[in-house]
Amino acid sequence: MNNTYSPYFEFDRTAWALSRDLPSLSLSEEEFEKLKGLNEKIAIEEATEVYLPLARLLHLYVTAFQNLQSKMNSFLNMPAPKAPFVIGIAGSVAVGKSTTARLLQNLLSRWNEHSKVDLVTTDGFLYPNKVLEAKGIMNKKGFPESYDINKLMHFISSIKSGEPALKVPVYSHLAYDILDDQALMVDQPDILILEGINVLQVNTQEPFFVSDFFDFSIYIDANEEDIREWYIERFLMLRDTAFQDPRSYFHKYASLTEQEAIHTATRIWRDINAKNLNENIMPTKERAKLIIQKGANHMIEQVLLRK
Numbered sequence: 001m002n003n004t005y006s007p008y009f010e011f012d013r014t015a016w017a018l019s020r021d022l023p024s025l026s027l028s029e030e031e032f033e034k035l036k037g038l039n040e041k042i043a044i045e046e047a048t049e050v051y052l053p054l055a056r057l058l059h060l061y062v063t064a065f066q067n068l069q070s071k072m073n074s075f076l077n078m079p080a081p082k083a084p085f086v087i088g089i090a091g092s093v094a095v096g097k098s099t100t101a102r103l104l105q106n107l108l109s110r111w112n113e114h115s116k117v118d119l120v121t122t123d124g125f126l127y128p129n130k131v132l133e134a135k136g137i138m139n140k141k142g143f144p145e146s147y148d149i150n151k152l153m154h155f156i157s158s159i160k161s162g163e164p165a166l167k168v169p170v171y172s173h174l175a176y177d178i179l180d181d182q183a184l185m186v187d188q189p190d191i192l193i194l195e196g197i198n199v200l201q202v203n204t205q206e207p208f209f210v211s212d213f214f215d216f217s218i219y220i221d222a223n224e225e226d227i228r229e230w231y232i233e234r235f236l237m238l239r240d241t242a243f244q245d246p247r248s249y250f251h252k253y254a255s256l257t258e259q260e261a262i263h264t265a266t267r268i269w270r271d272i273n274a275k276n277l278n279e280n281i282m283p284t285k286e287r288a289k290l291i292i293q294k295g296a297n298h299m300i301e302q303v304l305l306r307k
């Protein structure tokens, strides 16, 4: 089953679904209906066969971490700041990071040992549009240079040091910009999920990277043609919903015909998001502890876990 030289254990969908001897967590029809609120397209088989086993596996890691942390604190005779277990989720634009992150947040919060699960996206660490404009990189949103990486490093290292009440800037997809008057409060969660295209990126000029602060990391992978389709589908859906709002940065796209909208989305995909995927995101895949391989329709076909 496994390639001799691969650093990963490989599970196909069936083998992954059958993983046993893990603390149980089940999903009733009613709970599943609630989960659907996070994404109405998620299939129940997907939730029970893939995400539940993943949540159980993460539960093992988190409880082992908590155990070790309390033993280490007494061994080192150190006061114990409450540092969360940090999970990074990486992958292309439109591959399904937000959906996976919200599902895991919901599932992981059901255990008493780690009921406080916070979710932060690196979108909040993009430079505001006025800075991107001044730097002449408005068409590079999502590329490494479009993020305030120092701010992100400061946040992740502060949370790992157990600092309470940290404020995270908020990005609005509607305004297509950072919202000056809003912040998300992150206050000593048991688990922090940090989701974003750039979370596994490294900068060889710097001694530390964001992922130095991760206890677990996930890369969501799919064929580029499939992701492009999902991006175009989402663009068409937004044309009929969010873009209709006159406050939307992309309101100008609301009146496009279907053909024009497909053309525009394909162009943005090709010129920005596909480039970023190939140059900056895909090369980080093998840094992840776990790789989720999706097929068409978002069905997860394979899971790879580092040995």
Ligand SMILES: Nc1ncnc2c1ncn2[C@@H]1O[C@H](COP(=O)(O)OP(=O)(O)OP(=O)(O)O)[C@@H](O)[C@H]1O
Residues within 6 Å of the ligand: 039, 041, 042, 043, 046, 091, 092, 093, 094, 095, 096, 097, 098, 099, 100, 197, 230, 233, 234, 297, 298
């Ligand atoms: N598990 C899933 N089942 C069905 N559809 C999904 C699933 N996950 C994501 N999608 C769909 O794929 C599209 C992209 O998903 P999502 O917004 O979660 O991606 P993302 O990786 O967070 O993107 P971005 O980086 O652009 O914010 C959406 O249209 C979403 O409804």
Ligand SMILES: CC(C)(CO)[C@@H](O)C(=O)NCCC(=O)O
Residues within 6 Å of the ligand: 093, 123, 141, 142, 143, 197, 268, 272, 273
């Ligand atoms: C905010 C990011 C960079 C990442 O989520 C992305 O959603 C984005 O806006 N990319 C820029 C090109 C586009 O509008 O798709």
